[in-house]
Structure formats: structure tokens, C-alpha cells
Amino acid sequence: MSNATLTARVADAEIGRRPEEIVNDFSIQVATVNGSGSQSANSVLMRSIFLMGVPVSGKNIFPSNIAGLPTWFTIRANKDGYTARRKEVDICIAMNPETAREDVLKARPGAAIIYEESFNLSSLRSDVFFYPVPFAKLAAQATTEPKLRKLLVNMIYVGVASHLLGVGRDEVVAAIQKQFKSKAKAVDLNIKAVDLGIDYARAQLLKKDPFQIQRMNKTADKIIIDGNSAAALGAMFGGCTVVTWYPITPSSSLCETMIEYFSQYRIDPKTGKATFAIVQAEDELAALGMVIGAGWAGARAMTATSGPGLSLMAEFAGLAYFTEIPAVVWDIQRVGPSTGLPTRTSQGDVTAAFYLSHGDTKHIILLPGSVKECFEFAGAALDLAERFQTIVFVLSDLDLGMNNWMSDRFDYPRKPLDRGKVLSKEDLERLGKFERYLDVDGDGIPFRTLPGTPHPLAAYFTRGSGHNERAGYSERPEDYQNLVDRLARKHETAKQFIPKPVIDIQPQASVGIIAYGTTDWAILESRDQLRNEKKIETSYLRLRSLPFTGDVAEFVTRHERVYVVEQNRDGQLADLIRLEVGPHSPRIRKVLHYSGLPIDARTVTEMIAAAETAARKEQ
């Protein structure tokens, strides 16, 4: 008697004692080996749930390796729209013999385990529901080609899971069509594999676990996209003209996506030529150097990197700051340094980016929290860089950049591009003079000219720290101090232009939370948990940029305790806030998550609840 029929028998006997249904609220973890082609199957499974109208997110936990190491894809379906990582695994699809035992043991009690029959896992636990499937055998029936077989196995588990969960076949088929677009042969083959899974599940497996997908209408106008693609699109619609990059996970896909879209949408219709330049540089020093050269000559230029690249860019970052040249750097943060966890997420570059370089530097930092903000901030960063003639960093992270997020559609940008204070030949004619580093408007932002401007007044010489207001070489103490003071004023002016924090004040709350970036998604859920389960009301400030505007200090003074939640070891933002709020700094508490996995709500809730219990006891 096969395992499957045994399960079915047991299930038969237990009908009527089925646990209560759990609808549209669970997480699926698919454990595979990287390089096995499971990516598209996982996307199809996720998208088919999305097409059922149920909010989803998809996260890939992958190794720094091309093939052969374990990788996990987690899909979270949640009717309330919570899309942060969920720690508990409700449905485990165990396809990797190396990790199968551990995967099963880690699933929560009551979980559903779909697995390759030959792994013999059913004796491991008695508090989960096992669904053994002879994937290899089924695939062998479908094709004789060994390579294809491997790929089909993936689609077969999609079929099995979709049947057990009640995901409609139509939705799965639609998701396959989306995934394989015009490749008719691939579409057919994959549908065939899904059907094998569905047929097998229908005939051999009896549903016992409580997890169900039921149609909703919460995704009708939504898209699913990763943050890097969103940023690439944002930059394209933000009028970016020069892009340089040096490949590094998790930022490479940002520039690769740019190549894809720019070659489609940014070709001059008249001449068939590119209205952009995308250059793979020899390293990150060169990548930023090119951006600075391009910015100096008037292009809207950007590069994307991750921590190691950011470190290499340090010297140039200071040059851009002191010479006042627009530049945009996306840092898709990851765990650093070097080998080990480069494919895991982190928010560990906040301090490094804020002060990057040597000497008196501080920068404008944008902190997108969603894919929609990746799109919007990509354009905003280019505007700010040109407006303030400085280097602007956008700190995303691996979780945001590479994972799949549900979002509202992006809005078409209607504001004209902000090209900043650039004097043309006509302006120079009219003004009769030009001093490159003179603060004419009192906002700390001087005027500039672009090389190639056909006017004898236009030229000036760009050099690092030693220059006076006329851009003349100077080592005079007054000139230097004058320069750095003006740069500080410019930084101050920027506070009126950078994205404001999103603030939700609960009048009766004595507890505040501050977070940024992807941590937002855990906070969204955690605040509900704190309210509903722990009876703790919280206010929330989501920071979207640096330098701090007055809002942060005000928020802190309004609350007795403020938990700064972030994904790094030392609480980098919390420390910056402490400096900002001075005497109120004892109110700041750190809630930190830094395992390399995306932060989850439960962790935040338990940490804040425990801290609150302690704090309230003290009072």
C-alpha cells in the first residue's frame, strides 16, 4: 500500500474532525535546490493566488551560488494585506532532499507537508498533514528528456498545491501564460505538468489540512513587481540619461532591468538611436566616477550598488559633495562583507551612507519603503541631486529590491523634471557675471553652468575642497570655512524638499514606533497585533529620508518611549535619532532584527511587548 493511499485512509477515518478552515491567511514555503528552475514555478503559484484576488507577497531566500545549494521561496497569502515575512510555515513543499527533514521539523503544528514520496518523511512528526507525491515518477511519465523532467517536477508541485488549496485551474493557466508569455510550447508543457499534479492530487490525496484559498477582489487593480524593477522604471520615467554599474547582488537586476526597458522605450523614434548611455563599469569607483563626470556635464546620472560597492565609492562621494555635482547612488543593502551572506537582506548601511567619505560630509538619503516608493524616489532622487547639486543616496534592500511585492499601479509623473540652477548662455548674457560657488539666493545652493555653454563667462574650474566663491584655487582658511558652512546651509534647505515622514499619531498612545524601508511592512502588522493582542496603542513615524526634519524630534517628544525598529545590529538610525533629539534621547529604544532574513511582525510585537511590560513595571 502506497503512502498516499494510507494517508487517504487515515483521513477518511478522521472526516468530521477536520480542523477549522483557515481561509486566505497562511504562508507557503517551497524548499528546492538553486539552479533547478523552480523560480518560474514559484512565481506561477504566487501569481495564481494573486489572480484569485488574494493579497500575496513572494520572498526568495537564496544562497550566493549558481546551482546546487538549498533555496527557499516563501509565499504569503493574507486577506488583510499583510505582506511582511511570516515566520511560521503553514504549508511546506519539501523538494530538496538535503533540507527536507529540517524543513518538516520547522513547520508549525498543523502544517501541510507536500513532499517527494521517496524522501520518506511521514514518520518525522504526527502533528502535521503529509501529502506524499511521487514527483519524479510523474515527471518521467510526461517526458523522456531528463532536463525537462526536472523542470516539470516544479510545475507538478504547483498543480498539487493549487488543487489542495483550492486555487482555480484557470488562474494557474493564466499565471503560466503570463510567465511564459508568447512561448506557446512552454505554456503547453507547463500546463500539462500542472494537470498531472492536479489529477494526481484529486485521485490520490485527501484534503485534511485547514488551509484554503477563496476568491476575493482585493487585487483587482494591483500589480506585482520587485523594487529593483520599480526603481528602474522610476529612473526611466524620471528622465535618467546616464547609468553606470558594476554587477553585484542584489543591485544588478536594477540596471539589467534598465537596459531592458531603456532599449525599448528610450530609443529616439526619428534616428533609432539611444537617448541614454548605460555602461558596465570596471568597478564601483569607476561607476561613480562616470556618474560624477556625467552629472558635471549636465546629465541625469545614476548608479546602483550594494555595501561593498558603497565602500569603494567613498572617496568620490566626498568629491561630489565638495564640488557640488549631482549624482544618484542606489544602495540595495545586503549583509556584508565578502562571502557568506551576500544574498541576505539588511539595513546596515545607514550610517555609512549618511556620512560617506572623509572630511565634513553628510548626505541626502532617501529611504523607500515600498515598490511604489522605489518608482517615485527614483525620479525624486534625480531631481534632488540636480536641485541641490550633490550626491543623493537611495537605500533600498535585498528584500525590497529582489522580492515580489503587491502594489497599486504607479502614477505617471506629471511634474516637469527639476534640472536645478543651471545658467544658460542667455542667462549669462543677461546677468553679465557668474560666480560658481556664490550663494546668491541665500539657500546655500549656488548656480552652475555646463561645459560646452558657448559663452566666455561660462567656464569655471572644478576642484575638491580648495576653492573660493569664484571657483578660484584657494587655501585661505576663510574660504574653506565659508564653503563648508554654506554646504551645511544647503543641507538645511534640503529638509524642505526631501520626502516627509509618514506619521500616524494615536492621541492616547504613549508609545511611538519609528521605522523605515521594508521594516514598515512588519510594523503595519505588528501595530495591529500590539493593539489587538497586547492592548498597546502605538503611534508610528515612518522615516522616508535624511536629514531629519523637525517632525522626528517632535514625534519623539510626544511619546514616553519610542521604539526604533530596524534591520541591523547596532541600531544605526536609532543612534542618529539620539543625536538629533539630545536630551530626549533616553526615550529612544532599539528593536533590532539582523539575521539576514526579512523582519517579521511577530518578532517586533514580542520585543515591544516585553519592553513595555518591563517599562510599565518600573513606573
Add this chain to the structure above:
Amino acid sequence: MSSAPSSGGVLKANRLGLPMAEYKGLDSTLCAGCGHDGITSQIVKAFFEYGVEPYRVAKFSGIGCSSKTPAYFIGNSHGFNAVHGRMPAVATGAMLANRTLLSIGVSGDGDTASIGIGQFVHLLRRNIPLIYIIENNGVYGLTKGQFSATADVGSKLKNGIVNELPPIDCCVLGIELGCSYVARSFAGDPKQLVPLIKGAIAHKGTALLDVISPCVTFNNHEGSTKSFKYAKEHEELLHEIGFVPFFEQIQTDYPEGTVKEVELHDGSHLRMRKLDRDYDPTNKPQALQLIRKSHEDGELLTGLLFYDGEKKDFIEEINMIEEPLATLPDERVRPSEQALNEIMEEFR
């Protein structure tokens, strides 16, 4: 064309009607007699005589005594004194932003061959439109005379330290890596340097000029192979070189086989009069072999070492539009709303 340079008399104004003064910059602050100042003068002369609009020029440099010099020529053009060894990237970016600029970069042997070797070789590979002048003195002038990576084996510092490491020959790198205009010259040889700079102006891709430029303060002593005396004694001319700008009539009244000419991208010509040997600068293996031999013989071989008029520059390679990217209007760099809708549909 107001006036063309005549071979004899001194030119008062160039074809744009501009005097030589327009091509000068601030007064130099380098040591009196520094080779770099000699090169600056030849740059001024070449740009003046060629008649380049100053506003079209963009000047770049890294860090070093040599890298200070862009402030000393063509004052009415934009200049950028970047960071040590990273000028190639900055110049590359600027050319991407505005391909209509005429770019000239000045670097030192330390700036290029030591800290900057990485960016330098990639600049050569890309064939970025840029005149790249290495003011090569074999030492770091600005940090007071340490060896650079172009110092010859056996050459001696003032303090007696002898270099034992093999030098990097930047021209060999250039030829190997696809640079389309490679020349070597000597700051003490204006007759050769000026036409080579003019040729570089007329050329479209990277034009590399490795110019021996003695550091009179730290590397001009007995035992140095980059001193004025040593260079003068060991210079070996490949040919006698002349430049015929596109706006001048070419004369062809020379005997068969005595002159080689290459036509440059703007229609100007470099005319090389034969000296001791037949030399064809478009022959890569010959160029490399001769340079290698010059090392063995301890000669400073100067002239146009290599030229490739066919090679596409990087801007052409990536199919960029003719206008500067920097100043394209919004509607040409922001796709339509319909495009966004179309893309959003893909992510549904």
C-alpha cells in the same frame, strides 16, 4: 577662415580670429623648469593654431603636479581636477553626457600607471573620445619624489634608492588594448609634440600621448632615466612629423617613398617624413616589436607609434544620439503615459 598658420611668421590670430592669449590659463605654480610647463605651452600652441573654440573644450585631470596643469591652459573652458587616478571615469561620464565636447585629460605617471592603472586600461579598451596626455617623469612629484610604476629598472632616486621593478609602458598597453592613437614624445621636443597634439585633436577615439616630462626637483639627476639630459641623449625619432590641418591645402611635392601620411577623422593629415627606417604606424606587430627593441637598446623611441583610423569610438559603439544627452528636453527622456500603462499591464 580669417588666417591660416603660415609656416614662417608668427601667427597673431587663428582661424577663429582668437589670439594665443585665449588659449592660456592661470600662471603656473610648478617648479621653474618643470617639464610639465613645457607640455602646457605646447598644448596652448596646438589648440591655438588648430583653432578650437575654447568653450567646446573640457579639461580633466587626476591628482599630481601634472594634474594641476589644466588650470594653466585654455582658461575659458570648463576644467575638472578630480581625484587621484580616477580621471578616466570622470572624463568618460562627461563624454557620455555631452559627446560634442572636445576633451583633454592630463595625468601623471603615478596617476595613470600606479593608482590609476585600472581605469586607464579600461579607458583604452573603450576608446573613449579623449586626448590623454601622460606627463611622465618616473616619480611622484607632488608627494616629493617616490618612484612611480614607469620608473626604469636601474634608475636611481636622489637618495640613492634604485628601482628594481619592471616599468609599465603605457604605450604598449594602449596598442594592445585597442587605443586608436598612440604616441610618445618628450617635453623638450616641441617640434614633435605640437603636431602630435594637433593630430590628437583631429582624432576621434582615445589619443594617448606618453610624454617624457622631467621633474627638475626630484628626478633630473645623474642616474635618472627621465632627466632632460638622459632623454635628449637617448631620444630616437621614428620619423619627422608634421600636421596639415583640414583647412589647409595639402602639398604633395615630396619624393616617392620618403613620406607617410595618415588621414585623420576631420580631414587633417599627419605627415611623417622618413628618417632611418621605414615605419608604418598602422602596423601593430611592427609597432610592438620596435618598442620592445627600444627598451632593449635603452632608446627613447618617439613619434606616432600606432594609429587605427577604422576603430569605432565608444559613443558610436553604444549608438548614442548626436545631441548631448545632458540637454535633451523632458519629452525626449520621459516616455509617454501610455508607455507606463503598457508596462503596468505586464505586472498585473
